[in-house]
Structure formats: structure tokens, C-alpha cells
Amino acid sequence: xxxxxxxxxxxxxxxxxxxxxxxxxxxxxxxxxxxxxxxxxxxxxxxxxxxxxxxxxxxxxxxxxxxxxxxxxxxxxxxxxxxxxxxxxxxxxxxxxxxxxxxxxxxxxxxxxxxxxxxxxxxxxxxxxxxxxxxxxxxxxxxxxxxxxxxxxxxxxxxxxxxxxxxxxxxxxxxxxxxxxxxxxx
Amino acid sequence: xxxxxxxxxxxxxxxxxxxxxxxxxxxxxxxxxxxxxxxxxxxxxxxxxxxxxxxxxxxxxxxxxxxxxxxxxxxxxxxxxxxxxxxxxxxxxxxxxxxxxxxxxxxxxxxxxxxxxxxxxxxxxxxxxxxxxxxxxxxxxxxxxxxxxxxxxxxxxxxxxxxxxxxxxxxxxxxxxx
Numbered sequence: 363x364x365x366x367x368x369x370x371x372x373x374x375x376x377x378x379x380x381x382x383x384x385x386x387x388x389x390x391x392x393x394x395x396x397x398x399x400x401x402x403x404x405x406x407x408x409x410x411x412x413x414x415x416x417x418x419x420x421x422x423x424x425x426x427x428x429x430x431x432x433x434x435x436x437x438x439x440x441x442x443x444x445x446x447x448x449x450x451x452x453x454x455x456x457x458x459x460x461x462x463x464x465x466x467x468x469x470x471x472x473x474x475x476x477x478x479x480x481x482x483x484x485x486x487x488x489x490x491x492x493x494x495x496x497x498x499x500x501x502x503x504x505x506x507x508x509x510x511x512x513x514x515x516x517x518x519x520x521x522x523x524x525x526x527x528x529x530x531x532x533x534x535x536x537x538x539x540x541x542x543x544x545x546x547x548x
Numbered sequence: 549x550x551x552x553x554x555x556x557x558x559x560x561x562x563x564x565x566x567x568x569x570x571x572x573x574x575x576x577x578x579x580x581x582x583x584x585x586x587x588x589x590x591x592x593x594x595x596x597x598x599x600x601x602x603x604x605x606x607x608x609x610x611x612x613x614x615x616x617x618x619x620x621x622x623x624x625x626x627x628x629x630x631x632x633x634x635x636x637x638x639x640x641x642x643x644x645x646x647x648x649x650x651x652x653x654x655x656x657x658x659x660x661x662x663x664x665x666x667x668x669x670x671x672x673x674x675x676x677x678x679x680x681x682x683x684x685x686x687x688x689x690x691x692x693x694x695x696x697x698x699x700x701x702x703x704x705x706x707x708x709x710x711x712x713x714x715x716x717x718x719x720x721x722x723x724x725x726x
Contacts, residue, residue, distance in 0.1 A: 376596075380593070380596060383592060387585050387588050387592065388585055391584050391585045392585075395580040395584055396576055396578060396580065397576075399578060400572065400576050403575070409581065409584060412584070413588055416591075417591070420595060420596065466578060467578075468574075484571045484575075487568050488571060488575075490568065491568055491571075491572065502568070502569070502572065505569075505572075506575070508576075537565040537568045541568065
């Protein structure tokens with residue numbers, strides 16, 4: 363049977379799209395994972411979110427050529443997935459965060475006791491971060507990524523750059539108050 | 549975020565928020581697990597081969613413009629002939645219309661009932677007319693059996709309205725005279 367030229371063209375196009383998708387995965391999977399983990403704080407959940415993000419890209423692979431900045435676009439996709447998952451999932455107890463952080467945080471030259479104390483401190487700080495209003499918290503979490511500029515954060519969140527700055531200012535003030543308050547209670 | 553040249557946010561290390569930002573930076577800098585890319589790629593390839601393209605439309609006509617089968621070629625290019633396409637469309641219409649007509653002729657309309665069945669009237673406890681028939685009220689006054697004479701009919705013409713007035717005046721004048 364003769365193969366129509368259109369079928370050959372389709373196959374070639376699919377091959378190109380597949381290669382482009384593989385390139386995106388190789389280039390940005392790690393960044394997307396870190397963004398997902400910063401919100402979900404669970405390795406398997408973060409990996410699932412990355413997988414889902416690329417599946418969404420696969421569904422809209424026809425529009426890949428129209429995207430200017432793939433990195434910001436992908437971060438925005440995974441960010442929406444992560445927020446959606448976080449909203450739907452039940453709030454986990456703080457002890458889970460401590461155990462997870464003790465497992466994943468780097469512990470160069472730290473004893474087991476120091477490592478546990480550091481994990482507890484970080485977990486406490488993260489609890490305070492979770493108490494921030496959503497808008498301020500989101501900006502603060504994204505600003506921790508060194509590779510993201512304020513313009514890119516604004517693009518991910520769909521706000522202006524000045525809003526990013528004002529929200530970060532408020533977040534820092536609120537965070538300082540929260541940490542001081544918790545210290546005074548101890 | 550401050551060490552990177554792209555990130556332009558101010559440093560707050562040392563303050564309360566600085567602690568929080570240090571923790572967040574620590575988490576943001578955690579490396580991805582090994583084999584993440586391979587797992588994601590494997591998942592994508594699996595999805596790609598299971599469902600090649602979700603919303604693909606059939607191409608019409610079935611051949612491409614560069615197809616040598618186009619424009620009157622005999623090798624399967626019958627779809628390109630407008631006459632044959634029209635004939636095929638007409639055949640489809642004929643079959644569909646014929647099927648519909650056959651269905652219509654097979655279905656017999658329901659026969660109308662010859663007798664109208666009245667709904668049953670409750671014997672006790674319900675209201676009924678008791679076979680009463682409403683008759684309109686007729687006139688109770690005198691009935692003329694023959695026409696009036698012409699003289700009477702003539703007097704009761706235009707002057708009939710004035711006479712009672714005169715009588716009334718006369719009746720009212722009598723008591724004053726006494």
C-alpha cells in the first residue's frame with residue numbers, strides 16, 4: 363500500500379514536536395520541580411505536578427511555536443497546577459514537614475541532633491510563611507528563586523512588576539512580625 | 549535571590565523576614581531527584597503513542613493538493629470528479645429519504661374512537677347535575693295576540709311624551725285652587 367505524503371509529513375512533524383518536547387523536559391524539568399516542591403514540599407507530589415505540566419504542554423504542542431519565553435510559560439503552568447493541588451489537598455500537620463525537611467535538606471557536617479534542630483527551625487519558619495496572605499506568600503516564595511526576575515515573577519502571577527515589589531515589601535514586614543511574635547511566645 | 553544578577557530584590561538577611569527568605573531559598577535550591585527527566589520523558593512518550601493526536605480532523609478531500617491522484621487521474625481519484633461526488637451525495641440523500649418514507653408508510657395512524665366515553669360520575673359524595681336542565685327565563689307580561697289599532701298607535705306617537713306632563717301640571721294646580 364502506498365503511503366500518502368500527508369502521512370509522512372504528519373510523522374515528520376510529530377517527530378519534530380517530540381524532540382522539541384524532550385528538549386523542554388531536559389532544560390526545564392529541574393526548575394519546574396523546584397518550583398513545585400517549594401509549594402507542595404513533597405517530592406512525589408512535586409514530580410507528579412511536573413509530569414502534569416508537561417502533559418498539558420503535550421496537549422497544546424501545536425502552539426509551542428507561538429510562545430516567546432518557554433521557561434516563564436512552563437513555570438506559570440506548573441505554578442497553577444501546584445496551587446490547584448495545594449488548594450484541594452488537606453493541610454498536613456507540621457510534624458510531616460519537619461520529617462520531610464530533615465530528610466531532604468542538605469546536612470554537610472551536621473550531627474543528627476543539629477540536623478533535626480535545623481529541620482525544626484525551617485519547618486517553623488515555613489509554618490509562619492503559610493500564615494501569610496496568599497498574594498504575599500506567593501510573591502515571597504517565587505522571589506526565593508534566584509533565576510526569576512521581578513518581571514518574570516510578575517508574568518507568572520499575572521500582575522505588574524510594581525505589584526510584585528509592594529507585595530514583597532508587605533510580605534517581609536508581616537513575616538518579621540510573625541517570627542517576632544512566635545519568639546516572644548516561646 | 550540577591551546573589552543572582554537577574555534578581556533585583558533587596559537583601560533582608562538578618563531580620564525576621566531574612567530568616568524566612570533564607571529558608572525559602574534553601575528549599576528553592578534543592579536539587580531535583582535523579583532520573584526525573586527520564587521519568588517525565590517516558591510518561592510523555594507513553595501518552596504520545598497511546599493517543600497520537602486528540603483532536604484530529606479528517607482531511608477533505610482525502611488527498612493533498614500535491615497528490616498526483618488529483619485532477620482526473622484514474623488511480624482512485626474518483627473522489628475528485630464533481631459529477632461522481634454529486635452522484636454519491638444524491639444516492640445518500642435518496643437512501644435516507646427512501647428509508648424515512650418507508651417508515652412513514654408503515655406507521656398507521658391511530659383510529660378515532662366511534663363512541664365518546666364520558667368520565668364516570670361519582671354516585672355518592674360527588675356533585676352531579678341530577679339531570680337538571682337549565683332553561684332561560686321567559687317574559688311574564690301580557691302577550692299581544694293581535695296588532696294595535698292605527699288610532700291608538702298614531703296617538704302614541706310623538707305627543708305621547710307631552711301628555712303625562714300636562715296631566716301632572718293639572719293635578720298639581722287643583723290643590724292650590726281649593
